[in-house]
Amino acid sequence: MRRLIPSPAMVVALLALLLATGGVGYAAGQIRTKDLRDGAVTSVKIRDGAVAPADLAPATRASMRARAWANVDLEAQLVESRTKGFASVTRPRTGVYCLTLSDDTLDPATTAPVVTVDWDASAAPNITAHLSTSAHQCPESADLGVRTYAWVAGRNSKLADTVAFTIVVP
Structure with missing residues (x-):
């Protein structure tokens, strides 16, 4: 029976992929509210239904009633x-x-x-x-x-x- 041994290029490619995806996940977990510039998050970037009335300022909630x-x-x-x-x-x-x-x-x-x-x-x-x-x-x-x-x-x-x-x- 023949064993599949990955080539050195395949090993390097898989390692690069693992590091690239792991780095993005790690970075996303490290971003906090204080790290965002004012106006950086626009309505297009917010998933529909992600913001509830309780998330809004009291004056904003009052203006919507x-x-x-x-x-x-x-x-x-x-x-x-x-x-x-x-x-x-x-x-x-x-x-x-x-x-x-x-x-x-x-x-x-x-x-x-x-x-x-x-x-x-x-x-x-x-x-x-x-x-x-x-x-x-x-x-x-x-x-x-x-x-x-x-x-x-x-x-x-x-x-x-x-x-x-x-x-x-x-």
Whole structure:
């Protein structure tokens, strides 16, 4: 039976490979936070899901939270269990909702509120809800306005009271 004996070149190559990979592993284990320059780790270099909210500074975590939200039902009432940061809602006319924030430090002019239809609580199939930043047709005390519409294909949409919605203020 013939024995395989590595050539001297193969021995040198394997030794070089072992030293090269071992050195990288050793070096990677020696790098600590204090060894990194500011800005050296960019978002591209961070694995998705590797940073949890607990890893962020408290001010950063606070800036990522919604500051106010409300769920408005078909009766133009705030659903208390799903509302925070809103004091009241009124419906001065069909499809026009006027909301007042309970937090005076929240300036609706400097935020980007989002409105979405609450499909489970609404009473029509072809509906939409839109933010009205001017709160047109609302009293002076209102901070935000929302308009809700229903439509039939091929016709103009009409303001409607058949739409429940949720509004979030980041």
